[in-house]
Amino acid sequence: MNAKIIDGKAIALEQRAMIRAEVSELVERHSLKPGLAVVLVGEDPASKVYVRNKEIATRKAGMESFAHRLPANTGQEDLLALIEKLNHDSGVHGILVQLPLPDHLDSQTIIEAIDPRKDVDGLHPVNAGYLLSGQKGHVPCTPKGSIVLAKSAASDLTGMEAVVVGRSVLVGKPVAQLLLNENCTVTIAHSRTKNLEDVVGRADLLVAAVGRPEMIRGDWIKKGAIVIDVGINRVPDPQEEGKHKLVGDVAYEEAIEVAGAITPVPGGVGPMTIAMLLANTLDAARGQFQGNPD
Numbered sequence: 001m002n003a004k005i006i007d008g009k010a011i012a013l014e015q016r017a018m019i020r021a022e023v024s025e026l027v028e029r030h031s032l033k034p035g036l037a038v039v040l041v042g043e044d045p046a047s048k049v050y051v052r053n054k055e056i057a058t059r060k061a062g063m064e065s066f067a068h069r070l071p072a073n074t075g076q077e078d079l080l081a082l083i084e085k086l087n088h089d090s091g092v093h094g095i096l097v098q099l100p101l102p103d104h105l106d107s108q109t110i111i112e113a114i115d116p117r118k119d120v121d122g123l124h125p126v127n128a129g130y131l132l133s134g135q136k137g138h139v140p141c142t143p144k145g146s147i148v149l150a151k152s153a154a155s156d157l158t159g160m161e162a163v164v165v166g167r168s169v170l171v172g173k174p175v176a177q178l179l180l181n182e183n184c185t186v187t188i189a190h191s192r193t194k195n196l197e198d199v200v201g202r203a204d205l206l207v208a209a210v211g212r213p214e215m216i217r218g219d220w221i222k223k224g225a226i227v228i229d230v231g232i233n234r235v236p237d238p239q240e241e242g243k244h245k246l247v248g249d250v251a252y253e254e255a256i257e258v259a260g261a262i263t264p265v266p267g268g269v270g271p272m273t274i275a276m277l278l279a280n281t282l283d284a285a286r287g288q289f290q291g292n293p294d
């Protein structure tokens with residue numbers, strides 16, 4: 001094995017400790033306790049786990065957590081009314097609507113109803129526009145965490161050939177923009193890309209965000225490359241009948257022989273997402289504070 005394993009869990013814990021210290025200072029000096037509202041509609045098992053983890057992490061950071069669990073048949077108007085209420089609630093600095101929403105709800109309309117200052121997911125078009133135009137706004141959590149991990153392996157990404165596999169609004173597009181801000185030469189590859197293997201082989205820094213288990217093979221990867229695997233795929237465990245395990249979009253056991261540094265799944269990008277959500281909530285609280293938070 002050649003690759004340095006990027007320990008996302010440890011880095012996320014460090015970040016969370018820093019955030020907790022800053023929250024504690026805000027509470028002491030300004031009586032400002034950042035508050036995060038998380039909205040879950042329906043009973044999707046994975047979403048329920050994510051929301052529970054977000055609640056626990058928020059409280060551990062010393063912030064206020066407001067969870068809204070709504071039945072799967074909640075109507076669009078009722079959900080919009082809740083968002084409107086949260087937009088005007090001065091104790092709520094961040095709002096996150098857990099995705100995916102049930103099919104009868106229009107996710108885009110819901111996201112656009114969130115006050116952009118409280119959109120700690122960074123999904124509102126205003127925040128997407130800020131990212132594109134190089135202005136300060138909320139950046140989506142998984143892309144932001146991916147950059148922190150890449151920079152833990154190489155503090156300066158300037159001049160690197162970065163290849164992002166995947167063009168989703170949640171990960172691929174924002175992570176490409178962030179890499180551009182880090183002065184990388186960025187290629188976004190996707191399901192229609194010709195000669196994907198060759199394109200991946202150019203990468204000094206590879207971000208895999210396609211949602212296909214172990215699609216990217218070890219022999220596609222350039223020797224010494226930094227590999228950030230955003231994929232979280234649940235597949236049957238070949239070791240234990242009837243059990244499942246999580247794998248990334250990269251064939252990990254092959255990739256560790258070639259890469260210079262790589263994130264594992266689980267324990268890589270996943271834990272960073274919550275840490276970045278807390279960071280965005282802290283920023284949001286500071287931004288909405290009327291006085292001078294410094």
Ligand code: GUN
Nearest residue numbers: 096097098099100121141
């Ligand atoms: N579901 C999976 N990832 C995310 C995310 O980053 N934000 C929200 N709101 N829902 C998700």
